[in-house]
Amino acid sequence: MKHILVFFVLLHLTFSSSVCKKEFEETVCENFNFSSDLLHSNDTNKLTIRNAQGSIIPENFAKLYQLTEMKITESTITSVKPGVLCSLPNLTSITISNNCQFPKITKDVFQGCQNIKRINLDGSNLQIENTAFIDALELQTLTLNDTIFPSRLAGLDSMKSLTIQHSNCTIIEKDAFTNLKNLKFLDLQYNKIQTIAVGSFEQLSQLKVLNLADNELDLTWDEFNGLKSLKVLFLERNNFRKVNVSKLVASVPNLERIFFSYNQLEPESRKQIEEILPKLNVTFIYGFSEINQ
Known part of the structure; x- marks a missing residue:
């Protein structure tokens, strides 16, 4: 025993x-x-x-x-x-x-x-x-999920991919991405972003993909200035109802594909999208979602 x-x-x-x-x-x-x-x-x-x-x-x-x-x-x-x-x-x-x-x-x-x-x-x-x-x-990839987002990130000259989701972020300040000159992929989906300061993306000359879906944006369409290399833009499930297509294509001249939520857009904006973007070889893709309140 x-x-x-x-x-x-x-x-x-x-x-x-x-x-x-x-x-x-x-x-x-x-x-x-x-x-x-x-x-x-x-x-x-x-x-x-x-x-x-x-x-x-x-x-x-x-x-x-x-x-x-x-x-x-x-x-x-x-x-x-x-x-x-x-x-x-x-x-x-x-x-x-x-x-x-x-x-x-x-x-x-x-x-x-x-x-x-x-x-x-x-x-x-x-x-x-x-x-x-x-x-x-030598950092290449940084993922921040459910964290308290810093106002800006120092260093990170070598970074290629940045993902920030489920953060407390409501405003993107102008100098938020100043040092990320080699960034190619930026994912800001699933935040509460309402405002993007004009000029916030001007330093991101190498950026190829930008995901802003599932936020609370009401855009002026001056926010995308400087994104000369951007090819793919996700904008589904936000608060804007109007799209200024002329400003958009001027800011993002190499855009190849863009995503919207169909039933969040006013008919006039959908008309502009459907008439102008195909002529510029830009593919637009509609998703469906309830309008954010």
Whole structure:
């Protein structure tokens, strides 16, 4: 009877401490408190940390020499020591998502991230400092979902793709995208954007795709000045009812495809769209939706 009791206690301790297991090409570690001797596998390329808690310190990742992708999810993180997330020489992708608690994303969190190519931040009102990614000199793709959108993003000269969805953003300021001179894809769907300052997109001379669907826009049609390379524009499910086609085509001379919500447009605007855009080899695509209130 005593042997059975001892076996039960040992079994309980094993499952209540850190559990790391290989799932295909990924290592998953869950249900643990961070300490210096927990994460030590030197043959791991992809790591998911789930349901962990505590402060992240350099010793946590000191032996993960081969790690290229890391995800921290469903955890309670009290603090992150400066530079610890980017202390790994081969790390190129970081995802921080669905955590109960995570410190404000400042430049200290991504300090030394010269090799990072992809950052995905997804969390309930996760706060992000304007200069948070200033060290990410090679960053190509940034996704911000359900975060508190910073007024502008410093650095990011190398970035090609930016997605910001489900944020608190209602206004796009003129200097919001000043540094994103190489951006090709910008997705701002599912926000509450009402106003875009004229000139906001003037620095985005390389942008090919712009998604503004599912917002609350009432456009003047001067907002798209400077988008000389834009080819695809999504505008479904917004608040505008009129389209100034002349201003649109003047601002976006290389447009190839545009999306509207049919029943949100006044008949005169639909007439302009259907008469003018085909002559310019622009494909317009109508979707149907209820008019935003």
